[in-house]
Amino acid sequence: MENERETARSARKASGRFAAVASAVMREYGIVVAFVILFVILALASSYFLTERNLLNVLQQTAVNGLLAIGMTFVILTGGIDLSVGSILAFSGVVSASFASSANFGHSSPAIVAILFGLLSGLVLGMVNGVLVARWRVPAFVVTLGMLSIARGLTFIYTNGMPIPNIESQFLFIGQGFVARIPFAVIVFAFVYIVAWVVLYRTRFGRYVYAVGGNEKSARISGVNTRLIMFVVYGISGILAGLGGIILTARTTAGLPQAGTSYELDAIAAVVIGGASLAGGQGKLVGTLFGALIIGVINNGLDLLHVSSYYQQVIKGLIIIGAVLLDSLRKKEE
Amino acid sequence: MTETILLSAKGISKRFPGVQALQDVSLTLHAGSVHALCGENGAGKSTLMNILIGLYRRDEGEIRIKGEQVNFASPREALRHGISIIDQELNVITEMTIAENMFLGREPERPVPFIDRAVLHKWTTEQLERVGLDVDPRTKIRNLSLAQIQLFEIARALSHDSDIIIMDEPTSALGEREVEKLFEVISLLRSKGRSIIYVSHKLEEVFRMADTITVLRDGRHVGTEEAGSLDRAKLISMMVGRKLDESVAKSGRLNGPEILSVDHLTRLGEYNDISLKLHKGEILGIFGLMGSGRSEFLNGLFGIKRAESGSIAIDGHEARIEKPSDAKRLGIAYVTEDRKLSGLVLPCSVRENVSVAALQKLARGGILNTRKEKSAVQKLVASLNIKTPSIRQPVRYLSGGNQQKVVLAKWLFTEPRILILDEPTRGIDVGAKREIYSLIAKFAESGYGIIVVSSEMPEIFALSDRIIVFREGRIAGEVGAADATQERLLHLAS
Numbered sequence: 001m002e003n004e005r006e007t008a009r010s011a012r013k014a015s016g017r018f019a020a021v022a023s024a025v026m027r028e029y030g031i032v033v034a035f036v037i038l039f040v041i042l043a044l045a046s047s048y049f050l051t052e053r054n055l056l057n058v059l060q061q062t063a064v065n066g067l068l069a070i071g072m073t074f075v076i077l078t079g080g081i082d083l084s085v086g087s088i089l090a091f092s093g094v095v096s097a098s099f100a101s102s103a104n105f106g107h108s109s110p111a112i113v114a115i116l117f118g119l120l121s122g123l124v125l126g127m128v129n130g131v132l133v134a135r136w137r138v139p140a141f142v143v144t145l146g147m148l149s150i151a152r153g154l155t156f157i158y159t160n161g162m163p164i165p166n167i168e169s170q171f172l173f174i175g176q177g178f179v180a181r182i183p184f185a186v187i188v189f190a191f192v193y194i195v196a197w198v199v200l201y202r203t204r205f206g207r208y209v210y211a212v213g214g215n216e217k218s219a220r221i222s223g224v225n226t227r228l229i230m231f232v233v234y235g236i237s238g239i240l241a242g243l244g245g246i247i248l249t250a251r252t253t254a255g256l257p258q259a260g261t262s263y264e265l266d267a268i269a270a271v272v273i274g275g276a277s278l279a280g281g282q283g284k285l286v287g288t289l290f291g292a293l294i295i296g297v298i299n300n301g302l303d304l305l306h307v308s309s310y311y312q313q314v315i316k317g318l319i320i321i322g323a324v325l326l327d328s329l330r331k332k333e334e
Numbered sequence: 335m336t337e338t339i340l341l342s343a344k345g346i347s348k349r350f351p352g353v354q355a356l357q358d359v360s361l362t363l364h365a366g367s368v369h370a371l372c373g374e375n376g377a378g379k380s381t382l383m384n385i386l387i388g389l390y391r392r393d394e395g396e397i398r399i400k401g402e403q404v405n406f407a408s409p410r411e412a413l414r415h416g417i418s419i420i421d422q423e424l425n426v427i428t429e430m431t432i433a434e435n436m437f438l439g440r441e442p443e444r445p446v447p448f449i450d451r452a453v454l455h456k457w458t459t460e461q462l463e464r465v466g467l468d469v470d471p472r473t474k475i476r477n478l479s480l481a482q483i484q485l486f487e488i489a490r491a492l493s494h495d496s497d498i499i500i501m502d503e504p505t506s507a508l509g510e511r512e513v514e515k516l517f518e519v520i521s522l523l524r525s526k527g528r529s530i531i532y533v534s535h536k537l538e539e540v541f542r543m544a545d546t547i548t549v550l551r552d553g554r555h556v557g558t559e560e561a562g563s564l565d566r567a568k569l570i571s572m573m574v575g576r577k578l579d580e581s582v583a584k585s586g587r588l589n590g591p592e593i594l595s596v597d598h599l600t601r602l603g604e605y606n607d608i609s610l611k612l613h614k615g616e617i618l619g620i621f622g623l624m625g626s627g628r629s630e631f632l633n634g635l636f637g638i639k640r641a642e643s644g645s646i647a648i649d650g651h652e653a654r655i656e657k658p659s660d661a662k663r664l665g666i667a668y669v670t671e672d673r674k675l676s677g678l679v680l681p682c683s684v685r686e687n688v689s690v691a692a693l694q695k696l697a698r699g700g701i702l703n704t705r706k707e708k709s710a711v712q713k714l715v716a717s718l719n720i721k722t723p724s725i726r727q728p729v730r731y732l733s734g735g736n737q738q739k740v741v742l743a744k745w746l747f748t749e750p751r752i753l754i755l756d757e758p759t760r761g762i763d764v765g766a767k768r769e770i771y772s773l774i775a776k777f778a779e780s781g782y783g784i785i786v787v788s789s790e791m792p793e794i795f796a797l798s799d800r801i802i803v804f805r806e807g808r809i810a811g812e813v814g815a816a817d818a819t820q821e822r823l824l825h826l827a828s
């Protein structure tokens with residue numbers, strides 16, 4: 001009799017301990033767990049999902065959104081938002097295409113020139129955002145909403161509304177090439193992620209980003225140049241949108257003025273699913289990574305399961321809301 | 335004090351992730367009495383109060399209001415049962431006016447659901463008069479000083495006409511005159527059969543007003559006694575669990591050369607023609623009532639809001655201070671009056687908060703030396719005795735006193751030469767106060783110039799070598815430590 005009670009008690013203690021560990025894991029790595037579960041479900045649901053070709057495809061599709069999301073992370077961490085990344089992506093895309101193709105200027109330039117101009121255009125537009133937000137104190141929502149239209153308009157003006165075809169193959173490598181079976185675009189993304197991680201977590205600038213988002217007044221009193229920080233993050237978002245535009249253009253083989261429409265929504269979704277707070281000061285870069293992966297995997301998986309894209313949109317929206325809801329419920333418990 | 339029991343709480347326990355905030359705590363409140371709740375920071379006072387007003391739910395225990403068992407799901411429910419609170423943390427909507435904040439949710443309506451503004455303002459003025467706050471009810475909270483906001487909070491709690499009013503550090507931002515008014519109000523309430531739960535670190539106030547005192551320590555109930563049967567030493571030892579030597583050794587500090595000189599500093603509408611000098615190794619106290627311009631002057635000194643005319647000289651050289659980083663570069667540090675608003679970045683960790691103002695010391699070419707940072711932060715945390723499970727803990731989870739120490743640590747890290755402290759021990763318990771006082775004294779001894787602004791007279795006396803009194807934006811006078819008395823300071827300040 002005693003033995004049974006002892007066993008029952010230690011079993012309850014063990015399950016209690018397990019529950020405590022499990023909840024601690026969920027708290028810290030909830031999003032990773034969610035991703036793993038999602039992955040397993042899709043692997044079981046479709047026999048094609050787990051193939052090398054498909055997984056590489058997922059990574060490649062995620063790379064562009066991932067780049068935008070990294071830039072968006074910096075912006076959101078300071079308590080801002082950038083609605084213009086999709087349009088900046090398009091503008092940079094067509095600018096780089098115009099150099100990488102002979103169709104525009106009558107001759108094509110080396111890929112490196114095209115890339116530089118693409119990045120530069122993204123950077124410049126981002127800096128315009130930055131000046132308006134940081135120096136002129138216009139709310140980020142309003143500034144980037146305006147830039148969304150302006151950049152898109154500039155894109156159509158620059159291309160006369162028509163795609164820029166015939167891009168040199170040297171340039172196409174960026175979007176379509178492979179290095180040791182891994183898509184080059186994915187390598188670019190990985191590289192940018194690592195740099196972003198180092199900047200955010202190992203430099204003074206990164207600390208200041210969190211401080212400005214967490215409490216701008218306190219940061220300012222501590223001597224942080226809050227305006228400079230806010231200016232720079234929009235530049236980062238712009239240049240990464242530029243990089244995304246270059247990769248997308250290389251992949252689609254043409255500079256398309258309508259590219260990137262609504263891409264900002266996926267970028268914001270990735271950051272938000274990743275656990276960042278739109279108020280600023282909270283969120284981890286790795287969260288954004290998994291947020292982007294979750295979106296990429298869902299898009300891919302639902303395609304494989306032949307779910308219509310209309311339903312896909314509904315599902316994506318539900319996941320965004322669900323992820324943030326879960327997160328706030330979890331926080332409320334604390 | 336009658337025999338009617340308004341509130342009876344028994345065996346209350348509450349756990350948060352990682353910490354048992356309350357364990358088996360009990361409290362009994364009689365009608366027409368003032369019941370003080372004392373304890374060091376982190377003892378569980380605020381947690382207990384938040385449970386009583388329905389903001390948190392207890393894990394265990396029973397609460398009865400006038401005999402009826404209750405388990406509040408929201409502060410609204412608690413209000414309906416006759417419990418209101420003046421919180422230590424200010425709960426105001428800064429963009430709205432006093433009147434809108436005061437009666438939020440219970441506005442006077444006309445037949446159609448529009449707010450009757452005339453009636454709203456009349457009601458508000460009536461409530462403000464009870465606490466002696468003479469401000470237009472149409473003023474936005476954003477434009478009030480901290481002291482005025484605190485008075486407003488008191489007025490708002492009183493306007494509910496509750497049986498039980500909980501006051502959590504209600505005088506932390508108030509000057510002497512406002513405090514007297516509050517005590518008048520409390521006595522009046524007591525005579526009408528209402529009860530007050532008074533949570534405070536200011537033991538003089540506790541002994542003055544309370545009938546009963548309950549002491550908590552580390553989430554546990556240490557004891558409940560009639561106020562008359564306790565003295566200050568006994569109360570402190572109950573709170574701290576050990577005998578505390580209260581005397582502050584004021585060393586005979588030799589004043590060194592002039593380190594700061596302010597000449598005719600002026601900002602219209604805030605302060606006028608302020609001139610003072612600070613020497614190395616000296617602690618200069620600044621005393622003044624609400625609205626005297628002290629904090630505004632400090633903001634000017636630190637470059638938060640530039641002065642309009644006048645000059646500042648550091649070590650004899652004229653200094654242009656137009657933003658905080660200018661002041662920092664000249665070796666000035668500023669611990670602000672409100673740590674939550676302007677001293678801390680709440681979502682960030684202890685480590686990040688302590689190092690943020692001194693990252694230049696820890697970085698080479700922009701890259702942080704995280705190992706150096708970690709050991710430096712840990713050393714500061716240990717030397718200031720900051721209680722935290724780890725330096726990765728977000729500061730929002732620390733108690734008020736420990737948060738204040740984090741702000742102090744941040745500025746000490748910048749190795750300043752001039753340290754400005756605005757209400758440095760606001761919301762901090764007795765034990766920690768002593769620690770901070772001795773730290774400040776040690777600092778002065780190692781040659782820093784220190785300015786302490788405080789509305790707590792004992793604090794100003796304990797720390798200062800000289801006291802400058804502000805009144806209505808000007809300097810009313812200067813008093814040496816030896817000649818300083820309460821009457822003299824008050825006389826100059828009013």
